[in-house]
Amino acid sequence: MGLLPVTALVGRLVVLLSLLMLVPAGFAWFGGDAGLRPFSQAIVTTLVCGLLLSVLTRRFRRELQPRDGFVLVGMTWTVLPLFGALPLWLAVPGLSVTDAYFEAMSAITATGATALAGLDALPLSVNVWRCFMMWVGGLGIIVLAVAILPLLGVGGTQLFKAEAAGPMKDQKLTPRIADTARAIWGIYGLLSVSCFLAYHWAGMSWVDAFLHMCSTVSLGGFSSYDASFGHWDSARIEAVAMLFMMLSGINLLLYFVAWRGRSLAPLWRNPELLAFYLVILGSIALITGYLVVHEAYADWLMALRRTAFHVISVATTTGYASDNYAQWPLFAPLLMILLGCFATCAGSTGGGIKMVRMLLLLKQSQRELVRIVHPNVVNPVVLGGRAVGDRVMQSVIAFMMLYGATLVGLTLILLFSGLDVVTAFTAVIACVNNIGPGLGDVGPAVNYGTLNDFQTWVCSFAMLLGRLELLSVLVLFTPQFWRR
Numbered sequence: 472m473g474l475l476p477v478t479a480l481v482g483r484l485v486v487l488l489s490l491l492m493l494v495p496a497g498f499a500w501f502g503g504d505a506g507l508r509p510f511s512q513a514i515v516t517t518l519v520c521g522l523l524l525s526v527l528t529r530r531f532r533r534e535l536q537p538r539d540g541f542v543l544v545g546m547t548w549t550v551l552p553l554f555g556a557l558p559l560w561l562a563v564p565g566l567s568v569t570d571a572y573f574e575a576m577s578a579i580t581a582t583g584a585t586a587l588a589g590l591d592a593l594p595l596s597v598n599v600w601r602c603f604m605m606w607v608g609g610l611g612i613i614v615l616a617v618a619i620l621p622l623l624g625v626g627g628t629q630l631f632k633a634e635a636a637g638p639m640k641d642q643k644l645t646p647r648i649a650d651t652a653r654a655i656w657g658i659y660g661l662l663s664v665s666c667f668l669a670y671h672w673a674g675m676s677w678v679d680a681f682l683h684m685c686s687t688v689s690l691g692g693f694s695s696y697d698a699s700f701g702h703w704d705s706a707r708i709e710a711v712a713m714l715f716m717m718l719s720g721i722n723l724l725l726y727f728v729a730w731r732g733r734s735l736a737p738l739w740r741n742p743e744l745l746a747f748y749l750v751i752l753g754s755i756a757l758i759t760g761y762l763v764v765h766e767a768y769a770d771w772l773m774a775l776r777r778t779a780f781h782v783i784s785v786a787t788t789t790g791y792a793s794d795n796y797a798q799w800p801l802f803a804p805l806l807m808i809l810l811g812c813f814a815t816c817a818g819s820t821g822g823g824i825k826m827v828r829m830l831l832l833l834k835q836s837q838r839e840l841v842r843i844v845h846p847n848v849v850n851p852v853v854l855g856g857r858a859v860g861d862r863v864m865q866s867v868i869a870f871m872m873l874y875g876a877t878l879v880g881l882t883l884i885l886l887f888s889g890l891d892v893v894t895a896f897t898a899v900i901a902c903v904n905n906i907g908p909g910l911g912d913v914g915p916a917v918n919y920g921t922l923n924d925f926q927t928w929v930c931s932f933a934m935l936l937g938r939l940e941l942l943s944v945l946v947l948f949t950p951q952f953w954r955r
Contacts (some may be wrong), residue, residue, distance in 0.1 A: 472951045475531035477543045482524025484547055488554055489517035494603050495558070499596035506596030509561035517554045527606070538952065545947050548935055552576040555604050562585065562597050569924045574601065576931045579608035580938035581820060583692030583790035583907030586920040586927065588699050595678065598695040602685035608938075609689020609820040610659050610723075630702050631695055651724075656727045659820075662688045666715040673707045688719045690820045692790030699915075700780070700793040709780045710791060720747060720787040722818030742855045743816050743827045750814055755782045758803045765800050778803075786810035788822040790907025790915075797914035804910055808897060811906040822905025822937050824874060830854060831867050866942075875905060881933055888926050896920075902933035 492514045499507035556574035560566055566574075570586040577584045578601050590598065653849070666688050670680035679695065686693040696702040700709060721744055728737040738744060759771070759778040768774040777794050784791040785807040796804050813829045815821025834852045841850050851858040878899055885895035890912070897909030898919070908915040919930060936944050946952050 474542065475528045476545060476847075477539055478524060479528035479532050481546050481550055482521050482526075482528065484551065485517060485521030485524060485554055487521075488551055489514050489521055491603070491607060492517065492558065492721055495596040498599045499594065500926070502595050504594040504596055506558070506562045506594035506600075510558045510596055510600070513554075513558035516557060520554070525910055527674075540782055541943055541946055541952075544939060544943055548579065548939060551797070552579050552931075554580060555600075558600055559597060562594060567924070568809060569927050570920065573919065573927050573931050575604065576934050577907075578602075578604035578691070578693065580822075580905055580934045581605050581609040581689045581691035581788075582902060582905040582934045582937070583686065583788075583929065584902060584913070584930065584942070585693065585907075585918050588697065588918060588920055590695055595695075595873075598682060598693075602682045602691075602693050602695070605689045605691035605693050606663070608687035609691055610655065611948055654727045657722050658723045662715065662718060666711070669706065669711045669715070673711045674703065674705055677710060682765040683712070685787065687715050687791075688820065690716065690719050690786070690787050690789045690815070690822075690905075692788075694791065700791050704793065706776060709776070712791060713780060713783045716783050716787045716789050716791075717748075717751070720815045720819050720821050722816045724818050731742070741854070743825075743830060746830055747814060747826050749814055750810065751786055754786065754806065754810055755779050758782060760805065761803055764801060767803075782807055782810065785906060786814040788815060788904055788906045790901075792908065792915035795914070795916040796914060797910050807847035808900055808906065808909070812900065812904050824871070824904075827854070828867050828870065831859060831864065832871065834859075835864060835868070870940070870942060873945060874903075877933075877936060878940060882931060884929055885926055888923070888929070890922075890926060898926075898930055902930045905934065905937045 492510055496507065496510040497503075498515060499510055552572055552575035555578065556568070556571035557580065559574055560568060560571035563571070566587070573584075573586050576582075583605075587593070647945070663684055667680050667684040670683055670687075671677055675683065678901055682695050683691075685691075692699075694700070694702075700712065721738075725737055725741060725744065729735055753780055755775075759775045762768060762774045762778060763771050777796070780791070780793050781796045781847065783789075788811050796807070813824045813826060815823055815825060817825040817827045831852060831854060834854065838850050838852055841848060852864060853859065881899045881903070882896050885898060886892060890898070894909065894911030894913055897911060898913045901907055901913065902907040908918075913919050919927065
């Protein structure tokens with residue numbers, strides 16, 4: 472009986488997803504492409520299933536408890552890709568159920584790993600749906616639901632904590648969590664409109680600008696072309712992409728604080744944001760020099776352009792490509808993938824462990840080194856002029872232990888299934904951190920369609936774990952969670 476109130480809310484979210492499918496269906500209607508019939512069938516099927524779930528469980532509706540939030544988040548991010556995959560499976564000939572689910576999971580989790588080839592030849596509505604799912608999922612459909620569905624009530628706080636990215640989730644900027652969620656979506660919407668107009672100004676068509684806006688501000692990285700940004704080979708378009716990837720890699724709540732205080736001080740005083748920019752700029756300088764020394768490009772300006780675009784793309788977990796960086800000397804792509812593990816800020820649409828956790832771990836390490844020399848010294852971890860509580864530090868350390876165990880465990884599973892070590896390791900890194908492309912057989916010039924069904928399901932699970940930051944999912948597998 473405890474799961475039925477959660478199921479009732481999942482039903483309402485499925486209904487919401489069916490309404491979102493009207494966007495690609497509208498493109499199919501006006502464009503006259505082959506996706507109209509598949510999307511019509513998917514809308515009806517999804518709507519009926521959502522209504523049935525809602526009607527059959529409506530008498531069990533109640534206020535959410537703390538544990539309900541984790542169950543709802545887990546169920547939502549598992550069930551919605553199932554229905555999101557339905558129009559893809561119906562519209563793309565020969566697409567398996569496994570690959571369709573993988574594609575939808577990649578879109579909703581804003582990962583950007585694709586199992587599809589021939590993107591240029593797909594119906595426009597299919598590419599719209601892939602990118603639009605990414606735009607919605609980039610910030611989190613749960614946050615959207617908290618913002619607009621009053622049926623969640625006070626229990627929306629539990630959902631926001633379960634879905635929100637970063638270790639310090641108790642911070643909210645408005646008295647009501649729904650107002651905070653609306654503020655986040657307002658910022659997200661403003662970034663989206665600005666990015667859309669900037670892409671068109673830079674030379675994209677209106678349709679391409681919409682598609683790539685969706686996958687840029689979400690830091691997802693889907694494109695409607697197999698060559699990704701290599702399709703245009705335009706320095707102006709790449710500059711717009713870099714600008715909005717960097718803007719989207721920042722904690723969105725900082726924009727709200729800056730706007731409310733009519734001051735940019737919250738931005739340049741934020742230690743996580745400063746570390747984010749310093750790491751990105753330092754890595755661009757290092758890799759550019761490395762490529763010039765190894766003569767990967769004859770012109771150092773071209774080396775700088777390619778390096779800047781790909782470092783920002785991978786470090787922000789977007790995953791766009793304008794060149795096959797897998798052919799660079801191995802140090803460069805490995806460093807970029809490492810950056811994708813931690814560079815983005817908590818509260819952004821990016822994946823990975825987040826820069827704030829890395830800063831806290833470094834400060835905790837420094838603290839322990841001091842304790843070795845001075846065992847009795849009082850030396851709290853301080854971030855941004857504020858002492859960080861032991862509870863937060865314990866959460867960060869527990870997260871990192873699970874993060875390391877997850878990477879090792881999933882890599883071993885893929886190695887057991889027959890993948891080579893480079894493909895297996897980078898596929899896990901790319902999926903858990905929601906980067907998208909890895910190296911080897913899942914590099915930027917190829918895709919995940921080469922994996923077998925078992926390997927694809929492992930990568931789908933890795934994307935789910937990464938999007939919900941491990942703990943929100945793994946807690947569901949503990950016996951203590953289900954005990955009264």
